Amino acid sequence: xxxxxxxPRYKVTKRGQDVALRCDPISGHVSLYWxxxxxxxxxxxxxxxxxxxxQDKSGLPNDRFSAERxxxxxxxxxxxxxxxRDSAMYRCASSSRADQPQHFGDGTRLSIL
Amino acid sequence: QQPVQSPQAVILxxxxxxxxxxxxxxxxxxxHWYRQKHGEAPVFLMILLKGGEQKGHxxxxxxxxxxxxxxxxYLTASQLSYSGTYFCGTEEAAAGNKxxxxxxxxxxxxx
Numbered sequence: 001x002x003x004x005x006x007x008p009r010y011k012v013t014k015r016g017q018d019v020a021l022r023c024d025p026i027s028g029h030v031s032l033y034w035x036x037x038x039x040x041x042x043x044x045x046x047x048x049x050x051x052x053x054x055q056d057k058s059g060l061p062n063d064r065f066s067a068e069r070x071x072x073x074x075x076x077x078x079x080x081x082x083x084x085r086d087s088a089m090y091r092c093a094s095s096s097r098a099d100q101p102q103h104f105g106d107g108t109r110l111s112i113l
Numbered sequence: 114q115q116p117v118q119s120p121q122a123v124i125l126x127x128x129x130x131x132x133x134x135x136x137x138x139x140x141x142x143x144x145h146w147y148r149q150k151h152g153e154a155p156v157f158l159m160i161l162l163k164g165g166e167q168k169g170h171x172x173x174x175x176x177x178x179x180x181x182x183x184x185x186x187y188l189t190a191s192q193l194s195y196s197g198t199y200f201c202g203t204e205e206a207a208a209g210n211k212x213x214x215x216x217x218x219x220x221x222x223x224x
Contacts, residue, residue: 031210042115042200042214043155056211091154098210101145102202104154 002026004105006092012111015084021077021108025094032075033093033102034067043091043104049075050098079110087112114138116203118215125191125222133186133218135201144177144184145202145212148195155200158186163206191222 005024013019025032031050035043045059051072060066064082069075079086089109093102116137123131135144143162147155161177161184172189184203188195198219202212 033210033212040217042202042217043212045211045213048209048211056209059211095210099143101157101160102210102212103157104147106154 004092004094004103006090006105006108008108009106010109010111012113013082014113015082017082018078018080019082019110021079021090021092021110023075023077023092023094023105025073025075025092026096026103028096029094029103030072030097031095031100031102032069033095034075034077035091035093035104037089037091037107039089046077082110082112084112086110115213116201116215118199118201118218120218121216122219123221125188125195125220127193127222127224128190129222131188131191131220133188133199133201133220135184135186135203135215137182137203137205139182139203140206141177141179141182141203142206143204144175145204146175146184146186147200147202147214148197149200149217150197158199188220191220193222193224196220196222 033048034046037043047057049069064080089107091107093104146158149155163179175186177184198217
């Protein structure tokens with residue numbers, strides 16, 4: 001596609017449920033990044049991949065959060081046993097390679113009840 | 114530790130100029146600038162690599178002083194379309210392509 005595509009756009013779930021957020025990067029982009037953005041704040045780094053290899057996961061808040069990109073294209077961010085504090089906008093970005101501009105998707109708005 | 118942006122907000126009349134600053138306590142490899150409009154994704158403006166180069170995008174330009182670990186974004190002859198929140202994202206030396214974003218500067222351009 002023309003841009004980074006994320007799904008779902010909105011996700012409302014009950015506390016304790018698992019959620020999976022999907023990111024489809026710009027075709028051919030090697031690097032893929034996950035961020036979390038609170039209202040009125042800048043994006044907060046979570047993790048990133050080059051091809052299928054997870055290069056840095058230092059921003060993942062705890063072990064309930066995980067991400068994968070098994071075939072070096074689509075990526076999934078999974079949050080297990082969700083908590084209310086996980087509510088946020090989750091954004092994905094991709095770049096053609098590691099030293100190039102990152103292009104953001106429209107995000108998934110996650111609300112935990 | 115995230116970079117510090119100043120000012121936090123600025124109101125301009127169309128045609129006026131403004132400067133947004135981004136300062137880090139860490140040695141930097143590059144600085145990325147983004148603009149985000151309400152309810153939308155951040156949009157890439159420009160990257161500055163260490164070397165003090167200045168880049169431009171429309172009438173928006175930026176500079177990067179790696180010795181001072183600072184970058185500045187210059188909005189010249191502002192247009193209504195420049196309204197939004199501007200974020201700097203810093204890439205630390207030897208930290209890969211991981212960006213740390215500042216808290217943002219809200220810019221409102223009035224007619």
